[in-house]
Amino acid sequence: METIKLTQYSHGAGCGCKISPAVLETILHSDAPKTIFPELLVGNESKDDAAVFDLGDGTCVVSTTDFFMPIVDDPATFGAIASVNAISDIYAMGGEPIMAIAILGWPINKIPAEVAKGVLEGSRKVCLEAEIPLAGGHSIDCPEPVFGLAVTGKLKKENLKRNDTARVNSLLYLTKPIGIGIVTTAQKKGIVQQAHYQRAVDSMLTLNWLGAEIGKLPYVSAMTDVTGFGLLGHLYEVCEGSNLSAEITFSKIPTFDFLDIYLDQKSIPGGTIRNWDSYGSKISAITEKQKVILADPQTSGGLLIVVDEDKQTEFEATMLQHNYSLRPFGRLVPKTKTVIEVK
Known part of the structure; x- marks a missing residue:
């Protein structure tokens, strides 16, 4: 079978396919009366990573879904x-996954089914x-290849880590390097060095299992992962949700x-x-280099951790x-007009 380059069949790649924060805000806005579900501890309102439902016995169900178009050419690596x-x-x-359901969209008249089999493998x-x-899962005939999972998890209620509960004067940590979007774009343009590309792939393939351990630490007041909105975008969500600002050192x-x-x-x-364009007006004056790195969309990025x-x-x-050898790159401070100050 002829070698298939999956990235040639999609207009975007990985979490770079995500709708921008500003447009997403419009889509999610509703004027309908809000229905209150007391057991729903985390829903759309906080723009968090997953929904969390309190079972009433000290445990919670965590539910999420995420899918995108190919960020690499190899089917198994994409999956x-x-x-x-x-x-x-x-x-x-701060939870532990317990089960996953596959989401597959496939252009069945363009790419052989055997390639989709490789994605699932x-x-x-x-x-x-x-x-x-x-x-299990669900599949449809789709103009572009799409794959992801709906994942169910669990956690003890006291271990829940939200993105809008950060405390002032806390320190900021990140568990993976950023720059994935830059590297994968270089790969699509045919200019990437193989060693650099492999480092990016290895990073994307690294599970963020550390989050389940961090969930047990009471002095971690907030946590999120860094994906399609870039480091600035996800840090902005933490700041806005917690009514704080951030000072970070590039x-x-x-x-x-x-x-x-x-x-x-x-x-x-x-x-x-x-x-x-979605959040730049809330950021301090920065260089062009800083902008394209800090707003770079990450796929399977690291954990952003807020520590007392x-x-x-x-x-x-x-x-x-x-x-994990981690060092802080910034801190959270009382709210100012500039949400994130980059030094």
Whole structure:
């Protein structure tokens, strides 16, 4: 069978396909009377990673769905990345995944069914790594290839980590480097170095299982994962939801150390501009380089963690026990007109 390059069949890639924050705000807005469900602890209102429903016995169900078009050409790798990305939403709430359902859209007259089989095989491998079943799913004939998961998880109510409960003077941490959109755009343009591309793929394939452990830490006041809205976009959601502002130091933010090579060649995904247009007015004056990195849409990005300042040493020591060497890149401060100050 002829080698299929999946990225050639889609107009976007990975979480770069996400609708911009500003447009999404319009879509989600409703003038209908709001129905209150007391057991629904987290819904649309907080723009969080997953919905959380209180079962009333000290445990909660966590539910999410995430899917996108190919960000890599290899079918199994595409299925694996999409699955890691979807499962991450459960971890980002401090929960543990328990089951996944597949979502598949496939152009059956353009791409052989055997290729879709490879996508599902990649997903099954990741679900096995996360120790959950891929228990079913739904498929449709679709103009472009689309894959993702609906994932169900659980957590103890006291371990719930929201994105709108951050405390002032807390420190900010990130568990993965940013720059995925820049690298995958370079791959699509045919200019990426294989070693750089593999580092990005390895990052996207890394499960954010650490979130389930962080959920147990009472001095972590908020958490989310960094995906299609970029670091600035997801940090903006934390700040707005918590009525705080942030001060971050660009040089301390984890990034891939080779991004300049591709920025010099204008390897910038379209999602970056859409992101910046949505929230750029709330950010301090920054350089063009800072903008295209900090608003870069991430696929299967890392966890953004908010930690009480007086627990810095304890938190970093705990992360080392899990083989994560983390350092803060900023802090949350009382609310100002500029939501995020970049230094």
